[in-house]
Amino acid sequence: MDIVQDQTAAATVPGASTPAPAGEPAARVVTRDVSVFYGQKQALFDVSIDIPDRSVTSFIGPSGCGKSTFLRCINRMNDTIDGCRVSGIVELDGEDINRPDLDVVELRARVGMVFQKPNPFPKSIYQNVAYGPRIHGMTRNKAELDEIVVTSLKRAGLFEEVKDRLDQPGTGLSGGQQQRLCIARAIATRPEVLLMDEPCSALDPIATAIIEELIDELRENFTIVIVTHSMQQAARVSQKTAFFHLGKLIETGDTEQIFTNPRHEKTQDYITGRFG
């Protein structure tokens, strides 16, 4: 399963996702030779990785190493940036998501995203969570929508705190609550993959602990990819870890192996705090 960037030359054939060895979960997201350019500048170099189903994969690495950029390739959020170009193959369940005829709206419904800074809409808590189901026409009546909102809030561990004020603005919550609201909002569309871009970087340790616990629970139903600056967090929540450096994927493997016995010297340097 582990694909060190240097060894992927053979795996560049389109659709050539490696069959999963027995005992390992199947790969949900498979990328081959993904490069990203901002104008003339190349930000990401030939990243190939398999992201397993129903587990947490964390991307670590120093600032500006391309981990967020790569994360945004998985739901094509890079499309929204002027002058950004992506090459290579990104597959979700064996389907190339960069195909011109792919409906990006449908893709983003399947691949949810939680951002670095909590970004609730300036609407009520209820409206925030109902936003996704509503635009995707997932419900036929108010009762169904209520049901989705309540379940999502419950799964995000926020329901008990806000059940009496669902009509209050989401922006009035505390930072940690806002981030859980954003998670509830993301899982309300019932995505298969959940991308989290440094979801705890704006939060205090207590709020962070709550979110980490939540991530661990969500793992049962979702494929989660999390970008984090905190190596402790990566070690705590993820089963797989990928280390990025200067736009290149240096090493990926089981979290335990990466943190105890990294194969690559740069990984070793980074996790022991020698740079970054």
Added chain:
Amino acid sequence: MNALLIAALLLVLLSVSYQMGWSRSRKLADTTGERLHSRPVYHGAFVAIWAILPALLVLGIWAIFSKSASEAYILSQLPPEVSTGPQGEMVGAIERVKSIANGFGVVGEADPTESAAASAYSQFRTLTTLVVIAVSAGLGVLGLFWAHSRVAHRFRARNSVETAVRIALIACSGIAILTTLGIALSLIADAVQFFSFVNPLDFFFGTVWNPRFQSTGADAVGQYGLLPLLWGTIMVSGIAMLVAIPVGLMSAIYLSQYADYRVRNVVKPIIEVLAGIPTIVYGFFALVTVGPFLTGIGNVFGLDIRATSALTAGIVMGIMIIPFISSLSEDILHQVPRAMRDGSLGLGATKSETIINVLVPAALPGIVGAVLLAVSRAIGETMIVVLAAGNSPVLRLNPAEPVSTVTVTIVNQLTGDADFTSPQSLVAFALGLTLFAMTLVLNVVALYIVRRFREQYE
């Protein structure tokens, strides 16, 4: 020449005093080695302020009084019957003397008394100018030395300079406030005078506008019903907003959300050019192009649309106002945090769903502010309406008929030889006051909304 000389003198005084303050404080620091409270620039600025202020004060006072002083002097030089004669002749005689003294010459032969008065005035002028310059320079130098003597180690020149800067800034903003206040007061004074002729109830609720000018009937006061004019203003502004709001808002959304930055950099300034076209040019455009075009279209559909009508004026005014709405709304849409947009797109919303559901609601208070500012611009607009609205102060509901507005009526009442004592011209001030109150309220509402919008993201 004189002004140039005075300006040069002031500049010399300024630089010399600054240098003196600067070098003295510098020397203090160098010789004693003790630390100064303020840096030399502040000492320099302090001395310069104290040198220049008294000089400017003297010159300012002279600028205010020089005209009346010189006229009084000329009168004293002319034969006594001039000053006792009629006002017009007296002013004429003074002007003749001034022209002779300035070397411009006068119509006809100059009277010997006039020539004598002129040469005396010439001398008087030179003398007073010299005296004023001397006094102002003297006071300036006094101020300079007083301030210079205060330069010391612990002297807080920085604080004094900061205070002076603050006072200057307050004075500048005070000018704007005082002007607004002055305009309001002068309007109120004249409007009150108008209301002594006409009952305010008849003015504000009257439906007939017929201010008979005195030439047509000597003692007729006329009827001054505001409503036809107000309705005209509302109708023309309303049509303008119907044109400007959709077009302006859509182009703002296009520019801020869809357009490539290269397109935006070209298109935005072009749209803003619309705001820079003189309104009289829009008036031509309405009169010559849009009006006949609308009439033509009306003919095709069997409608009677007059070339000069509320519709013509409103449409052209709407075009003029587009940049107010599009430019401001674009800035406001840009201010909506990118995270908000990403959040919606990341949930699988399309661009237009994101705009309708998230961006526009988030920017709505700001957009409302932009619209209100545009409305107050539309209400105050005159030139387009003068040319294109037909100037017919009759209460009509049909926008295809000519109307008149408050602003146009003000122009009509004040042009020509009206004296400022008849209700026919005084009504202009009551109308102006009404407009002023309307736009003031709109602006206050706009500012309030804009401020609330700002608080949301801070």
